[in-house]
Structure formats: structure tokens, C-alpha cells
Amino acid sequence: MRLNYDVIVVGGGHAGCEAAAAAARLGAKTCLVTMDMNKIAQMSCNPAVGGIAKGQIVREIDALGGRMGLVTDATAIQFRMLNRSKGPAVWSPRAQCDRGKFIWQWRTELDNTPGLDIWQDQADELLTEGGQAAGVRTVWGVELRARAVVITAGTFLNGLMHIGRCRVAGGRIAEPAVPHLTESITRHGIRSARMKTGTPVRIDRRSVHFDDMEIQEGENDFHQFSFMGSHRVLEQLPCWTCYTNPAVHDTLRSALADSPLYNGQIKSIGPRYCPSIETKIVTFPDKEQHPLFLEPEGENTNEMYLNGFSSSLPADVQIAALRKIPALRDARVYRPGYAIEYDFFDPTQLKHTLESKIIGGLFLAGQVNGTTGYEEAAGQGLVAGANAALLCGGGEPFEMRRDESYIGVLIDDLVTKGVDEPYRMFTSRAEYRILLRQDDADARLTERAYATGLADRRRYDWWMEKKNAIGEITAFCKTRHVRTAEINPFLENRSTTPLREGCKLIDLLARPQLSLGALAEVLPDLKEKINAPRNRKEEIAEAAEIKIKYKGYIEREQMVAEKMRRLEDIKIKGHFRYAEMQQLSTEARQKLEAIDPVTLAQAGRIPGVSPSDINVLLVLMGR
Numbered sequence: 221m222r223l224n225y226d227v228i229v230v231g232g233g234h235a236g237c238e239a240a241a242a243a244a245r246l247g248a249k250t251c252l253v254t255m256d257m258n259k260i261a262q263m264s265c266n267p268a269v270g271g272i273a274k275g276q277i278v279r280e281i282d283a284l285g286g287r288m289g290l291v292t293d294a295t296a297i298q299f300r301m302l303n304r305s306k307g308p309a310v311w312s313p314r315a316q317c318d319r320g321k322f323i324w325q326w327r328t329e330l331d332n333t334p335g336l337d338i339w340q341d342q343a344d345e346l347l348t349e350g351g352q353a354a355g356v357r358t359v360w361g362v363e364l365r366a367r368a369v370v371i372t373a374g375t376f377l378n379g380l381m382h383i384g385r386c387r388v389a390g391g392r393i394a395e396p397a398v399p400h401l402t403e404s405i406t407r408h409g410i411r412s413a414r415m416k417t418g419t420p421v422r423i424d425r426r427s428v429h430f431d432d433m434e435i436q437e438g439e440n441d442f443h444q445f446s447f448m449g450s451h452r453v454l455e456q457l458p459c460w461t462c463y464t465n466p467a468v469h470d471t472l473r474s475a476l477a478d479s480p481l482y483n484g485q486i487k488s489i490g491p492r493y494c495p496s497i498e499t500k501i502v503t504f505p506d507k508e509q510h511p512l513f514l515e516p517e518g519e520n521t522n523e524m525y526l527n528g529f530s531s532s533l534p535a536d537v538q539i540a541a542l543r544k545i546p547a548l549r550d551a552r553v554y555r556p557g558y559a560i561e562y563d564f565f566d567p568t569q570l571k572h573t574l575e576s577k578i579i580g581g582l583f584l585a586g587q588v589n590g591t592t593g594y595e596e597a598a599g600q601g602l603v604a605g606a607n608a609a610l611l612c613g614g615g616e617p618f619e620m621r622r623d624e625s626y627i628g629v630l631i632d633d634l635v636t637k638g639v640d641e642p643y644r645m646f647t648s649r650a651e652y653r654i655l656l657r658q659d660d661a662d663a664r665l666t667e668r669a670y671a672t673g674l675a676d677r678r679r680y681d682w683w684m685e686k687k688n689a690i691g692e693i694t695a696f697c698k699t700r701h702v703r704t705a706e707i708n709p710f711l712e713n714r715s716t717t718p719l720r721e722g723c724k725l726i727d728l729l730a731r732p733q734l735s736l737g738a739l740a741e742v743l744p745d746l747k748e749k750i751n752a753p754r755n756r757k758e759e760i761a762e763a764a765e766i767k768i769k770y771k772g773y774i775e776r777e778q779m780v781a782e783k784m785r786r787l788e789d790i791k792i793k794g795h796f797r798y799a800e801m802q803q804l805s806t807e808a809r810q811k812l813e814a815i816d817p818v819t820l821a822q823a824g825r826i827p828g829v830s831p832s833d834i835n836v837l838l839v840l841m842g843r
Contacts, residue, residue: 235586240603
């Protein structure tokens, strides 16, 4: 049997869903191949979306017309804006979701995407013709032919799960591994290696003593993930916190000989920033406690997720250690934590479009590129799916800059620097954090997404309405003169210096103690302006306030970004034979030869390429 498409997406996880939806939105006849249609966009680990920097990625996906933000808002059972004690450059939304409803909401999105088919099967072999991707063959012998193939296989490529000394092949608990696809890709010269990740124990909430835990309520203000979707509709539930203790640590430590991480059973690299509980007690032997977060898995289930207790120790050891925690002294477990090893491909072999440099028309996205996290996967998936469709339709490649999005930072880090551990996004990885805020993702990306075809007219009109409203509020603040008599009593109550003479409202708003909302209570015309009938007026007021308060910082960072962009405009690919350039350091020659950067700026971000090496290239380009 043979089926013909423009784009085939292999894998129905977070990367695969966004890739398939993006390709179909751009008009490509698309097929999503997944082993289980009932587990599309499965939250393999924590049933949560967002977090530090990850939340910014989801907002960017939404601004680009992606679906993750919409699905998250529709299935959220707790929402919080993290880092509110810091500046808005690092505010990050996070939502706990109903795991089952999240899957079915994504399924609904895909089922209602024109031009997108779903084929339930397992891809077994990449098909190529003349060095170009030509489709895949499945375990049932079906040939799915296409001009572009997007591989988003997550942890399934030769996946191997570990609990103590027990090992079981699988890509996820109770789901089979994919044994042959890696070899069908690497035989073309694409390098692969192994990584490891893990997941915690799942606990029956009926066995938990919540009186011995601290409650962690969510927030229910106007914030959400999608710039367009409806506000939270499900019941909002709390999370709970507790701590490990020396007795827990002693129990875990006594079984380290049976830990796959320490007995030589697991040899691959794991995530530094999300370590197992056994790694924590080995790395920090003097620390007497570690925080744990007990989080609900859904509205109507007793299953709860113990964040912070990822483990691959034997099941009986995990349970014994848990029961040394007062709140979990009677804990009943649905399943223990486990570790999983899987194949990934060296991402320096990719272009910024996420297309392979070796096999034309082959795109890779998600954990197969060495990343970890649903959000990082989804962002890559959207870019890969879009570029696969553009390749088929003859459109210009869709690439994202570092000063344009966290997704741009993520992809540039992958293809320029590679990975030596599972890559996780942090705000510290972005040099333009003030420009890449969660509140302005639509300002940065929606107009470009609309021009490309990723965002529809409704989304574009929604953003233009918001853009105009922000402009109106900003213009009002620039022209509104505030008199001392009308404002000084308010300023004195706020313990901020009274005015000696009148000033413009925009200058008064620069004070950190003051906000648009507070000033609106004493300035009726301002209140009328920010409460004018419009969609999402709280979001608009916040966006306007941030733009006003941080104007100087934003403009300064824009100047720095513009200077760096000049180096991005200097194309060096194909101009040099690095191996023959004795002016460069040996390490620089090797790294430049291997990665073959497109621009001078990209060359400067390669580890081992020094500023003096860049100066040599700059001088030679000048010649």
C-alpha cells in the first residue's frame, strides 16, 4: 500500500502535533504518523506547561498561530505567573493541566485542521531517493511518500526503561520502542548518541496526609497562555509541598548499588537541571532536605505527580523512602518512577530551518535533537513543520533570530553549539531578555507569522486591535498633564515624593511605586481610557505599562541587538576553506569546518572560536 503526501510527520508528541498543524496551515497535504491516536500530545512526565523561559516559548508558539497555548488554557487546573517578584523580562507563565483532557483537546485541534490526516502505525524506515527524503515505510509495510519528512520521535528511538536492575525496551511506560528507524537515518552519515531522562512516582491522593503538607494555590487573574483563547474553564485545584528528610536519604543511599545511574547500567547523559532524587543526595550529601511538590493529574482522578522525586531505584526502595515523609507515611503508588535511555541526533548537523544538512527534505525536531521539555519540543516542531511545508511549496525558509524569540535562541544554540546534555531553556540563555518578554510575544511575531501564512486573519486582526489600543494608552500618557493638586495627596499616601510642579503622566508612571491601575483610581480620564470597551483590556493595560516603564531599557537593548544583527548580515558560508586557514587557531579550524556557519555572528557563538578568530574572518571578508 502506498499513500502520497507533501509532508509526513513521524511522532504524535508535542513537537509532532505542532509540526503537523503548522505544515497543514501552510497548505501542505500532511500526514501525522503516530503509534496511538489516543495518546497524542501525551504528557510523558509532569502534566504541566510553561515555567521559567518555557512559558515564553509557549506564548511565542501561540503568537505564531500554534496550538499549545490554546490547548493549555482549555485544560488548565492551576495557573501561576512565576518570577513576579522580579522584572517583567523574566515573568514566566506556568499551568498545571488535566492530562487526559489535554490529549483530547489536542486531538480535537488536529481532527479539525484542514489538510491533515492521522495514520496510526509505527514508522520503521526512512525512505530516500538521490540523497533526498522521500517518505517512510511502516512496520505494517505501508509506504507513505512525501517531499519532506519531519522526525519527532521523542524518547522512542531504541528506548530502554530502567527500574533498579530491571530493564524493559520501550519509549514510554507500557509503550513499545522504535528499534530500526535510527539506523535507517544514521547509515546516511548522520551522527547519533544516547541520552537519559526520568520521571517520578505517581501517588494515590487518597493515601496522602495533606494536613502535613503546605498548600500552594494558583492565581486566577487575567493572565493565560493564548493571546486569543477563552479563559480557564476547568475547576482550579491546589498543589502541595513537603520535603525529604535524613531518613528518606538514608533509605535511598542504602540502595545505590542497585541504581542504574551508579552501577554502570546507564551510561548515557542525563539532565543536569532536573536530576533524580538519588543524584541529589549524592551530589549534595550535606543537604538534609529537598523540596517536593505534589501536583494533581486532573480534575477527576486520584493520581498525583510527585515533582522532585524522579528516580530509577528499585520500586520497593522508592516506596519505602516515600513512607519516611510524614505526609506520605501511608502512600499508595500507582507506579514507581523510572529512567529511560534513547537515541538522539547531533543537532549541529541541522540548518536553522531544522532541515538536515546531509539529507535534503529531512527535518528533525524535539528530543531527537537533544532537548528536554514539552515546550522546547513544540517550538522546534512548529519551525520544522513550517519549513517542511515551505520547502514543498517553494516559499522562503522560516528562520528565527536570537533577538526575535526564545525559539530562535533555542534553535541557534542547538545548531551552533550542539549539546552535551539534554538542553533545557532558561532565561539566562537569552542575551536579549528585555526584548523577549512573555507579554510581547504577539508584538514580536504575529505580523510575521501572518505574512508567512502561519497565523490566520482573525489572529492578525486581534493583534492589530491590541497594538492600536496600546498605542492609544501610550499617546494619552505622553500628552496628559498631571497637576500637583490632583495627584499629591495620592502620592503621599503611597509614600512617594509629591510633585513640586505638574508633569506628564508618562513621567509619573516611571516611578516603581506607581501603576496604571493605581493612577486610574484618582485620574478618571485615565480610567476611562484603559477601561474602554475592547478585548482583553487588562492584558492591554499591562502591556502598555511595561512598554512605558521599561522604555529606556528596551531601546538600549534594541541598539545592542541591531549592532549584532549587522554581523548576522555578513554571510560567510562557502567563502572559506577553514582547514587550510593557518591564521585561525586549531580548535577554531576544527569547529568551523564541522559546523560551517552561515553568518559571522553564528561563527562567533561557536564554542572554541575566539574573538581574534572572528577578527581574522572579518578582515578576510573585507578583502
